[in-house]
Amino acid sequence: MSAPARRSRPRGLRPGTVLAVIALVLVSAVVLLPIAIIVLTAFKPVAEVNAYPPSLLPDAWTLDNVKEVTAELPFARLVANSFLFAGGVTAFALVFDSLAAYALARIDFAGRKVLLVAIIATLMIPFQATLIPLYQLVADLGWVNTYAGLIAPRAADAFGIFFLRQFFLSLPRDVDAAARIDGASEFRVFRSVVLPNAVPALLTLGLFTFVNNWNDLLWPLVFTTDADMGTITSGLTLLTGPGGIVPHGVMMAGSLIAILPLVIAFLLIQRRFIENIATTGLK
Amino acid sequence: MTTTNPTSRRYRPPAPLGGRRRATGSPAGRNARAWAFLAPALLVIGLFTAWPMVAALRLSFMDASGFGREEFIGLDNYVTVFTDPDIRDAVLNTLWYTVLFTPTAVIAALALALLLNSPHMPFRSFFRTALFVPFVVSFAVAAFAWSYLIDPQVGLLNHWLRGLGLQLGNVLEDPELAMPAVALVAVWKLFGFYFVIFLAGLQDIPSSLYEAARMDGAGPWSRFRNVTLPMLSNTMAFVLIFAMIAALQAFDQIYVMTGGGPYGHTQTLVMEIYESGFRKLDIGFASALSYVLLIATLLLSLVQFLFFGRKEKDLTS
Numbered sequence: 267m268s269a270p271a272r273r274s275r276p277r278g279l280r281p282g283t284v285l286a287v288i289a290l291v292l293v294s295a296v297v298l299l300p301i302a303i304i305v306l307t308a309f310k311p312v313a314e315v316n317a318y319p320p321s322l323l324p325d326a327w328t329l330d331n332v333k334e335v336t337a338e339l340p341f342a343r344l345v346a347n348s349f350l351f352a353g354g355v356t357a358f359a360l361v362f363d364s365l366a367a368y369a370l371a372r373i374d375f376a377g378r379k380v381l382l383v384a385i386i387a388t389l390m391i392p393f394q395a396t397l398i399p400l401y402q403l404v405a406d407l408g409w410v411n412t413y414a415g416l417i418a419p420r421a422a423d424a425f426g427i428f429f430l431r432q433f434f435l436s437l438p439r440d441v442d443a444a445a446r447i448d449g450a451s452e453f454r455v456f457r458s459v460v461l462p463n464a465v466p467a468l469l470t471l472g473l474f475t476f477v478n479n480w481n482d483l484l485w486p487l488v489f490t491t492d493a494d495m496g497t498i499t500s501g502l503t504l505l506t507g508p509g510g511i512v513p514h515g516v517m518m519a520g521s522l523i524a525i526l527p528l529v530i531a532f533l534l535i536q537r538r539f540i541e542n543i544a545t546t547g548l549k
Numbered sequence: 550m551t552t553t554n555p556t557s558r559r560y561r562p563p564a565p566l567g568g569r570r571r572a573t574g575s576p577a578g579r580n581a582r583a584w585a586f587l588a589p590a591l592l593v594i595g596l597f598t599a600w601p602m603v604a605a606l607r608l609s610f611m612d613a614s615g616f617g618r619e620e621f622i623g624l625d626n627y628v629t630v631f632t633d634p635d636i637r638d639a640v641l642n643t644l645w646y647t648v649l650f651t652p653t654a655v656i657a658a659l660a661l662a663l664l665l666n667s668p669h670m671p672f673r674s675f676f677r678t679a680l681f682v683p684f685v686v687s688f689a690v691a692a693f694a695w696s697y698l699i700d701p702q703v704g705l706l707n708h709w710l711r712g713l714g715l716q717l718g719n720v721l722e723d724p725e726l727a728m729p730a731v732a733l734v735a736v737w738k739l740f741g742f743y744f745v746i747f748l749a750g751l752q753d754i755p756s757s758l759y760e761a762a763r764m765d766g767a768g769p770w771s772r773f774r775n776v777t778l779p780m781l782s783n784t785m786a787f788v789l790i791f792a793m794i795a796a797l798q799a800f801d802q803i804y805v806m807t808g809g810g811p812y813g814h815t816q817t818l819v820m821e822i823y824e825s826g827f828r829k830l831d832i833g834f835a836s837a838l839s840y841v842l843l844i845a846t847l848l849l850s851l852v853q854f855l856f857f858g859r860k861e862k863d864l865t866s
Contacts, residue, residue, distance in 0.1 A: 286664050287671055293661065294679040297737065300694035301682060303705065307697065320705045366590035375583035376576070388598055390850045392798050394819050395839035398826045399604035400597060419597035422590035452582045481687030483801040484819075488827065499687045503805060506693070514697045521690040528685040536678045 304525070307518035308332065315515040331519035335505075338516070341523060343494055344501040347413075349527075351486070351497055352479040354417040356472050363426035364468065368456045370427065371434035372442065382431075388424045394484070401488055411495045416486065420479065426471055433467035434460060466538075473539060477528055498524045609837035614830050626837035635813070636821065636838070642728065643817045647796035649732035654740045654792055655785075661740075662747035663777070677748070681741040688738055688801030695734045696721065696806050724814045727807050731815055734802045739795060743788045750784030751777070790853045797846055818842050 302322070307315060308331055310324040335341065369375070370382055400419060401410075409415030442455045450458070461468075479485075486500035493504065502520050505512040532539065609626055613619045630636050661680060665673055683691065698706040701719040710717055720726045754777065762772045778785075800819040803809065809816035809824075818838065826835030 283670065290661075290664060290670075290672075290676045294676055297683060297741075298679055299706070300691065300698060300737070301686070303698055304690070304694050316703055318703065320703050320708050322705060362590040362593060365586045369583040369586035373579055373583040373586070375580045378583070381587070385594075387847075388594060390794070390847050391598060391602065392794070392819075392839075392842055392846055394798060394800070394822050395843040396598060396601035396605055397822070398832050398835055398839065399601035399608060402604070403597070403601060418593070422593035424594065424598075427590060452586070456586070477685050481685075481689070483687065483689050483804065484823065499689050502693070503689055506805060514700070514703070517693050518697065521693050525686050525690050529682065532682065532685045533678070536681070537674065 301525075301529075304518045304521045307515055308522040309519075310515055312513055312515055315513065331513075331515040332523075334513075335516045335520040335523070338505060338512070339501050339520070340494060341498075341501075341520075344496060344498040345523065345527075347495060348480050348497040348499065348524075350413055351416045352476045354413065355420045355479045356475045358417065358421035359423055359426050359475050360468055360472055362422035363471070364430050364461065364464070365456070366422065366427045367430035367434055368460060371431045372439075372455075372460065373452070385424045385427055389428060397484075397488060404489060409489075411490050411492045415489050416495075420485075423475075426475065429471055430464070430467060433464055437463050469535075470539065473531075473535075480528060605836045605839055608833050609840050611833040611836075613833040613836075619833075622833070626834045627841075629834060630837050630841055635816075638813060639816050639818050639821045642813075642815065643797060643799065645728055646732050646799050646815075646817060647793060649729055650735050650796045650799075651789070651792045653732070654736045654743060655788055657736065658740045658743035658788070659747050662744050662751055663773075665744075666748060666751040677745075680744055683738050684741040686738065688734070689805050691734050691738045692731075692802040692805035695730070695737070695802075699730065721807050722811050724811055727811055727815050731799070731803050731806055734806070735795070735799065738802075739792070743792060746784060746788055747781070750781050754780045786853060786856075790850060793849055793853075794846055797842065797849070 306322060306324060309327045309329070311326055311328045311330065314321070314324055314326070370378060370385075404410055404415045404419065407415070409418070437460060442459045445455050445459050446452075480497070481499055482497075483499055483503065486497045487503070490496045490500070493501070496504075502517070502524055505517060505520065608619075610621060610623060611619045612622045612625070661676075664670065665676055665680075667673075670676075698704050699717065699720045701707060701717075707717055707720075717723075717726065720730045758776050758780065759772060762776050767775065798819050799817045800823065803815050803817060803820055804823075807815045809820045819842070822835050822838050822842070825831045825838065
């Protein structure tokens with residue numbers, strides 16, 4: 267990246283750019299290797315998976331691994347649980363977080379600053395620190411092994427409130443002032459003026475929340491003891507560990523099922539997702 | 550930042566009747582409305598975060614098993630936390646993990662963001678997407694895939710590295726290599742997130758600054774040192790704090806790949822909390838350990854806020 271080359275815009279391939287592209291190709295190959303190994307191993311026959319020397323591509327393709335892993339685990343149930351858990355948390359959190367963020371960004375009320383600092387402080391609390399009393403509370407409510415127990419504790423979170431508040435602050439205020447003069451209620455302003463303008467931020471936060479919860483391991487491990495109530499992420503770990511040594515091909519088939527919905531969703535909306543992170547103040 | 554927006558004055562009728570105060574409402578009305586908006590979120594956070602915090606503090610002074618038997622033992626749990634050699638090892642392991650993970654992930658993310666910030670880079674959007682994909686893969690799945698790749702017998706990566714003359718052996722059973730391996734899995738999974746945040750930060754740097762630096766004869770390194778880095782300090786603060794907090798809380802891939810082994814060499818603080826709280830059911834001790842983690846995290850955040858200063862003003866303005 268030499269100085270004169272950057273100034274002259276339309277240029278052929280400079281040596282610096284060629285080197286950069288080579289470096290990026292190598293880095294991307296290493297980054298994508300685990301994904302490739304999951305996809306390719308999932309369809310490899312057992313003999314090839316355990317063959318020496320190992321190879322990247324299967325010689326023959328098979329569905330045996332997929333069949334076996336769906337026989338080992340109640341897969342449809344676990345995937346459905348993941349959707350309900352991650353989707354439920356996301357839906358509640360978006361509603362509750364945006365309501366709270368609206369008040370913090372747009373209503374001038376007594377105690378606003380103190381509350382904001384308190385919310386930022388809870389951002390720093392590692393959830394592991396509260397896990398044990400939280401488990402006792404959920405157990406006292408009779409919510410272990412229920413969707414309520416998985417979802418309710420995460421139905422609002424400091425990060426989401428803070429993130430949306432930053433975004434709401436950046437929206438112009440003229441329109442909601444005008445709407446208030448016209449007699450619109452506070453809720454009306456929130457729903458019809460602020461929310462429609464916050465779609466990129468809501469989408470970004472929603473995806474983060476969904477991905478993080480879908481992928482979370484410790485949470486479903488702690489709040490579900492019944493294998494039928496686990497998520498796909500926690501269910502897969504039942505296949506490993508003591509007494510659960512499962513062939514690599516089967517593990518990779520399970521992993522493929524676990525990542526497929528998220529990877530497809532991400533690839534469909536990746537451009538907007540990355541742009542939204544860039545434009546919604548998450549920095 | 551008040552709701553008396555200058556533009557609203559336009560709509561106000563000239564007669565000072567006081568009846569058109571609806572634009573902002575009375576302070577009492579505003580308070581009531583604000584708390585109504587806040588209530589659902591505060592209820593959730595209060596019940597499921599704040600209250601358990603208080604309960605954990607209480608438990609940390611107890612000998613408690615979770616089955617009703619509770620006995621006040623003062624600071625004994627904390628004494629154990631600070632004297633038990635296993636816990637000392639877990640703290641050192643967590644710090645070692647943080648040292649392995651944080652600079653690697655942050656430098657990789659920054660370097661790639663710098664490369665891919667240039668609009669002239671070929672295949673820019675392909676590379677951006679490829680680098681972010683690991684972020685949507687769970688730690689557990691990442692752990693399965695990497696474990697297989699570095700398997701001493703059938704692992705493809707191990708095989709290739711052997712071809713290059715690098716004998717790694719059984720990485721996850723090797724006391725020296727197990728921790729770097731689990732830290733690298735975290736780098737793989739998380740650097741794409743930091744990368745995107747750096748990209749966003751880079752886009753906010755006005756190009757006029759670079760033009761000016763160039764006119765003063767600044768080379769690429771000088772521009773990076775004197776323009777990019779200072780202008781990126783808020784972004785850097787955000788990324789560093791998130792990366793360090795993620796490192797202090799390392800659990801998932803370790804649970805899957807090594808279970809804390811070999812011989813406790815990858816046993817981190819959160820692994821200890823999980824084991825003492827949910828395996829050994831020593832809940833009082835696990836709570837004390839949790840509080841130590843919490844205080845470490847808060848101290849780290851505080852140091853970071855003091856160090857980078859400016860950001861905090863932005864946050865609460």
